[in-house]
Amino acid sequence: MELLNPVAMLVAAISALVIGFIWYNPNVFGNAWMKAAGMTDEDVKGGNMVKILVLALIFAFLLSTALPGIVIHQMGVFSLIGGDPSIAEPSYAALMADYGDAFRTFKHGAFHGVLTGIFIALPILGTNALFERKSAKYIFINAGYWIVTLAVMGGIICAWR
Structure with missing residues (x-):
């Protein structure tokens, strides 16, 4: 059973843009x-959107490569064998045969995505925004985006085998 699915990670990254x-x-x-950000229409229109979208997709893909370890419980067992099932003891194959699909649902991945948004993204964004002297509204709009996005990304990555 493959735990890392590059197609799922790419689709999850694209979902962040959508x-x-x-x-x-x-x-x-x-x-x-x-x-809340103190931006005008001119500021928004003045950016190089191709560059912004390409970089946003790259950043989202980087994020999607970190999510399997958070949303797929079997990644812990995978890491214990050094990431190479061909050198694992027979007990690895038996464990994966019994539990390889446990908690591999969209709902479960979305749950862990929400937790990631609340306990990782929100504190990072909130800290930056506080030092930038941004409002609570700014923090909650951006954190809300990441909580929803990480839920969808986590669901895609966890469920798509």
């Missing part, structure tokens, strides 16, 4: 985010 298009749309949180 969610961002929705989340930061002016009809959703876009206008409130711009105001």
